Amino acid sequence: MDFSYSDKVVALKRRLEEFMEEVVYPGERIYYEQLASQPSRWMIPPIMEEMKAKAKAAGLWNLFLPDSEYGAGLTNLEYAPLAEVMGRSPIAPEVFNCNAPDTGNMEVLVRYGTPEQKEKWLKPLLAGEIRSCFSMTEPEVASSDATNISASIVRDGDEYVINAHKWWSSGAGDPRCKFAIVMGKTNPDAPKHEQQSMIIVPLDTPGVKIVRTLNVFGYDDAPHGHAEIVFDHVRVPKENLIWGEGKGFAIAQGRLGPGRIHHCMRQIGMAERALELMVQRVKERVAFGRPLAEQGVIREWIAESRIEIEQARLLVLKAAYMMDTVGNKAAQKEIAMIKVVAPNVAQRVIDRAIQAFGAAGVSQDTPLAYMWTQARVIRIADGPDEVHKRHVARLELAQGAERPN
Incomplete structure (x- = not known):
């Protein structure tokens, strides 16, 4: 490599x-x-x-x-x-x-x-003229298991009727957010992974109601926001369905692989900035007669942070390399591993930086408190740590069964 x-x-x-x-x-x-x-x-x-x-x-x-x-x-x-x-x-x-x-x-x-979907929705997104959201998670079910998702998408002539209660639709609070991609069931009787579909729903469609935006550790993340949305007998043209009925899981896998690794790439950068801030801080502050940088425990924090960041970066690069060379499916174990590793590393590094800053670290005078919440949330977003660990273990056990004794 x-x-x-x-x-x-x-x-x-x-x-x-x-x-x-x-x-x-x-x-x-x-x-x-x-x-x-x-x-x-x-x-x-x-x-x-x-x-x-x-x-x-x-x-x-x-x-x-x-x-x-x-x-x-x-x-x-x-x-x-x-x-x-x-x-x-x-x-x-x-x-x-x-x-x-x-x-x-x-x-x-x-x-x-479709060409029509690209013209109407993709082009303005590419130009940065509008925003969008993704409505998958539901409050009534454990959405870490996507087969639990119960939103209904029913064909009625030339339209689909959507009934759903979604939340954590990130970006829906933004006034520029013009549509949601909604995941729901088009055929509850189909095989488990062919029940779901995805459909484009303009947010100004009758029956779409943004109930509230949700705080994250007290942050409202305005003007982006994370919305709870009710879709009450919402009608959209059949042309708004993406790819075809029953393709929701296949689309989700194509969407979440790059999304997960992009999150991890950004987490490395966030951890690097936190480490830089920590190093700068401990050089400037004096406690008990000498700079914090000369305290043994501080040096241990710095060393541990550098080691962990480098390890995480290498795993990110390996996962990215495999996605490019053998495809997302063959790289699924590496993607799952880095989705666990990167936010945990970032959270630990940011936590040490907060400790080095003392009270200033939890105030609005540094970006550290907000960065910590972001890292903590990524341990849940796009699948919690436990789901990814379960996936890694399952793949490892399957590979172990294939190896000769």
Whole structure:
């Protein structure tokens, strides 16, 4: 395996890092100041659109899409160091139009969408003109087992009727969010993994009601938000069905593989920034007569953090390499492993940084508290740790049975 960066990636990474230094990091403070000063937190701070325009003009746009017709034409391995850079700031992915859940929805439409669906929904997403959400999780069932999902999608002539109660539809609070991709059952009597389908539902369709947005450890994540949505006898044209009836699980697997590893790539960048902040802090602060950096326990935190980050990065790169060379299905164990490893590493590194900062670490004066919540949430989002560990164990047991004694 060769994880060295091509000249193309090295150049892109350098340009991306320069853009982060010149535009994104200075823009963070302005973004949150504008968000706080607006009549509503569910309005877009003007600086976001300004930064997006600059990123698009700089050619740092849609870097996540491997299809060169729509994106930068990068492999997963090539995209990894770029996603890591973007992961250093909570607002950066949107600046470059590489933010979830839009990335996953764009990938779905690129792979499975009809020409009409691409024209109506994919093009404005690619241009960063609208946002979208993904409605899969339900409050009444354990959605870590997707076969539990009970939303109903029933054909009625030239339309489908959707009845569903969804939550954690991330991005639905955004005023630019124009549609949801909804997962539900079209045939409850079909084989277990052929019961589900996915369909596009414009959020202004009669019967769609956003009940509330949900807080994450007290953060409302405005103006993005995580919505609880009721779909009450919502009618959409049959043309809004993606791929075909019973294809929901196949689409989900195609969507979640890249989505999971993108999360992990960003977690590495977040951990790197936390470590940098910790190193800077302990050099500057003095306690008990000497700099914190000279305290043995602090040095142990720094060493452990560096070791864990490097290990996690290598596993991310291995998973990305396998996705590129043997496909997502053959790489499923590596994807599952890194989905467990990366957020846990990030959470531990950020926790040490918070401890080094003391009370400042849990305040709004550093990004650490919010970063910690993001890492903690990723241990649940796109499948909790326990589901991925179960999957890894099952694959390992199956491979063990195939090996000769």
